[in-house]
Structure formats: C-alpha cells, structure tokens
Amino acid sequence: MESICSLESLKKRLALTPDEASFQEKGHLPVKISDYYFHLIDPDDPDDPIRRQVVPTIHEYQARTWEDIDPLEEVAHSITDRLIHRYKSRVAFLVTDYCATYCRHCFRRRFTGTMHGPATREDIQTAADYCARHPEVTEILLTGGDMLTLSDEKIDEMLAMFRAARPDLVIRICTRIPVTFPERITDHLVQVITSHRSAAFYLMVQFNHPRELTPQSIAAVAKFVDHGIPAMNQSVLLRGVNDDADTLEELCNKLLAARIKPYYLFQGDLVEGTDYFRVPLEKGMQIEQELRRRLSGLAMPVYTSDLPHGGGKIPLCQDYLVSHGDDGSWTFRTPEGGLRHYHDPNVQG
Numbered sequence: 001m002e003s004i005c006s007l008e009s010l011k012k013r014l015a016l017t018p019d020e021a022s023f024q025e026k027g028h029l030p031v032k033i034s035d036y037y038f039h040l041i042d043p044d045d046p047d048d049p050i051r052r053q054v055v056p057t058i059h060e061y062q063a064r065t066w067e068d069i070d071p072l073e074e075v076a077h078s079i080t081d082r083l084i085h086r087y088k089s090r091v092a093f094l095v096t097d098y099c100a101t102y103c104r105h106c107f108r109r110r111f112t113g114t115m116h117g118p119a120t121r122e123d124i125q126t127a128a129d130y131c132a133r134h135p136e137v138t139e140i141l142l143t144g145g146d147m148l149t150l151s152d153e154k155i156d157e158m159l160a161m162f163r164a165a166r167p168d169l170v171i172r173i174c175t176r177i178p179v180t181f182p183e184r185i186t187d188h189l190v191q192v193i194t195s196h197r198s199a200a201f202y203l204m205v206q207f208n209h210p211r212e213l214t215p216q217s218i219a220a221v222a223k224f225v226d227h228g229i230p231a232m233n234q235s236v237l238l239r240g241v242n243d244d245a246d247t248l249e250e251l252c253n254k255l256l257a258a259r260i261k262p263y264y265l266f267q268g269d270l271v272e273g274t275d276y277f278r279v280p281l282e283k284g285m286q287i288e289q290e291l292r293r294r295l296s297g298l299a300m301p302v303y304t305s306d307l308p309h310g311g312g313k314i315p316l317c318q319d320y321l322v323s324h325g326d327d328g329s330w331t332f333r334t335p336e337g338g339l340r341h342y343h344d345p346n347v348q349g
C-alpha cells in the first residue's frame with residue numbers, strides 16, 4: 001500500500017473523530033502517514049499514542065499568545081535559509097523539508113512540509129564552503145525535514161561535497177525514517193553512507209513510544225550500528241503519548257536493548273499549534289526524577305528544554321545541591337530524597 005497523503009485518503013482507512021475530521025489541510029503541516037506507520041495504529045482506540053502523533057486535529061489551530069512559529073530563533077541564527085549556526089562547534093543543515101510521515105508535534109513546522117524541496121547543489125556547496133572556512137565547527141547535523149527522503153544518489157553526492165570540504169567533520173544523520181518507514185533503510189543506503197567514513201557518523205532517531213520499537217524498526221537501526229554508526233535517540237515528551245514514567249521507562253530500556261542510546265528527552269518547544277501536546281514543566285521534572293531512580297545511567301536521557309527566544313538547550317533536572325559554604329562543606333539531596341554532606345578536602349576550612 002501507498003502512504004496516506006491527505007485527510008481524504010485517511011478518512012477512507014480510519015474512522016475519524018469529529019476533532020480529526022474537521023482538520024483543514026490548507027496552511028497547516030501536511031498530512032502524510034506511511035503505510036507501515038499507519039499499521040501501528042490501533043484503529044479502535046481514539047487515544048492511541050501512535051495515532052496521536054500523526055493524525056491531525058483541529059487543536060493545531062489553537063495558536064497561543066506565548067507560542068511562536070520559530071521559538072528557537074533559528075532564522076536569526078541562520079547563515080543561509082538552510083544553514084543554522086546556533087552553537088559555536090556545530091551547524092545544522094536543512095537538507096529538505098520532506099518527511100516520510102509528518103509528526104503533528106513537529107517543532108520545525110515553519111519549514112517542514114512547506115514544499116521548498118531538497119537543497120540544490122549550490123545550497124550544499126555554500127554550506128560546505130562555510131564549514132571549510134569555520135574550523136571551529138566540528139559537527140554538522142543533516143536534518144530537515146528528513147534527509148533520508150533523498151535518493152541514495154543524492155545522499156552520496158551531498159556527503160561527497162561535505163567530505164571534500166571537511167573530511168574531519170562529524171556528521172549526524174538526523175532522521176525519523178527508521179521509526180516511520182524502516183523499509184527505506186536498505187543495505188545499499190548504509191553502504192553509500194559508510195563509503196564516506198573519513199570521520200564519524202552518528203544516527204539520531206526519534207522514538208517516542210515503546211510500540212514503535214518493532215522488529216522492522218530495530219532491524220533498520222541495526223544496519224547502521226552493525227556498520228559502525230552509533231545510534232542515539234531524541235524523544236519528545238508528549239501529552240497522551242509518553243507523559244508517564246512507566247511508558248518512558250519501557251521505551252528507554254527497549255532502546256538500550258536495541259543498541260540505541262537515549263540521548264535527549266525534549267520538553268515540547270513553544271511552537272504554534274502544539275499546545276495540546278505540551279506537558280507542564282512541573283510534571284516533566286517529576287517524571288525525570290522518577291526515571292533517574294529507575295533507569296541505569298546508560299538508559300537515562302537528559303530531559304532538556306530548548307529555551308524560547310533562542311536561549312538554547314538547557315538540562316532540566318531537580319537541584320541535587322542543597323547548600324554549600326566557603327569552608328568546603330557541601331550538602332546534596334540523594335535521588336531517594338535523603339541528605340548527604342560532602343566535605344571538599346581541597347578546601348581548608
């Protein structure tokens with residue numbers, strides 16, 4: 001079966017709720033759900049966590065005064081319309097605005113699905129030249145949209161251009177395709193990528209719910225890991241999808257078992273139209289505390305907010321430091337809620 005590419009075609013395959021059926025595509029993030037991802041939905045459950053991520057509702061119209069279309073101020077940090085230089089040592093390149101499946105919580109909806117299409121050779125060359133002139137840049141995030149919507153030939157050509165300019169650049173392949181369209185991950189694709197291995201690649205994926213870890217998606221990620229490309233996961237904390245410690249505990253442990261390191265758990269950005277997904281910070285902090293008690297250090301992601309007005313990423317966690325004095329005495333709270341004193345032997349008190 002083909003992907004579902006409009007609300008009309010979705011209506012033919014799923015009994016929509018009134019909130020879903022009243023969505024208007026015009027002017028909003030397009031509807032697109034791969035056949036594979038669609039089949040993960042339980043059609044009898046209107047609150048299904050997979051469905052919630054991809055089936056649009058009228059709630060997307062509810063722009064709040066505190067929301068913005070570009071809360072990370074990516075445009076202000078842009079070198080070109082596709083190259084963002086927000087952090088000194090790394091740049092993000094928007095390879096394309098297409099995705100295999102559009103997520104209703106997408107934070108880059110100012111760009112995603114706007115039909116700009118893939119970067120031209122000239123766009124890529126400009127970005128590569130910029131990296132060549134900026135040796136302080138040590139990593140590039142190839143993102144979008146989803147770069148793996150490009151053909152193998154285009155990916156090969158793009159990687160060759162970046163490698164020619166900067167053979168030492170660590171490249172992050174940022175993609176949700178292993179989660180939403182795993183059949184795209186072929187041996188040939190992985191060969192194309194690894195043929196440019198003059199420096200490390202990392203695979204950055206986005207699993208948000210344990211049910212997304214299917215034999216197919218696990219096998220898709222394994223193709224990268226087996227070829228020396230480590231996999232990292234960036235989840236988004238989403239109301240009605242994964243906003244409880246049990247679901248996230250299961251997700252993180254399953255990720256770890258699949259050789260995918262839980263890297264970030266993002267607080268939802270203040271992006272227009274995503275209010276119904278947002279989890280209160282207070283609740284997010286409680287979930288983070290609970291996860292820290294339950295998960296191993298390897299399985300624990302960093303709960304992170306990308307602050308509004310382009311403030312950048314900060315870790316969100318409870319403060320374990322209670323007090324400290326000039327005499328080298330420190331007092332900490334333990335994860336279980338006790339107190340411990342630490343006297344710093346380097347300070348003469």
Ligand SMILES: *Cc1c(COP(=O)(O)O)cnc(C)c1O
Nearest residue numbers: 084085086087090091092141313
């Ligand atoms: C998140 C982000 C990065 C990477 O940040 P890390 O904390 O290194 O993962 C780089 N550039 C932009 C614009 C980002 O939003």
Ligand code: SF4
Nearest residue numbers: 099102103106145176
């Ligand atoms: S795959 Fe990423 S860029 Fe594409 S819609 Fe989902 S969150 Fe947005």
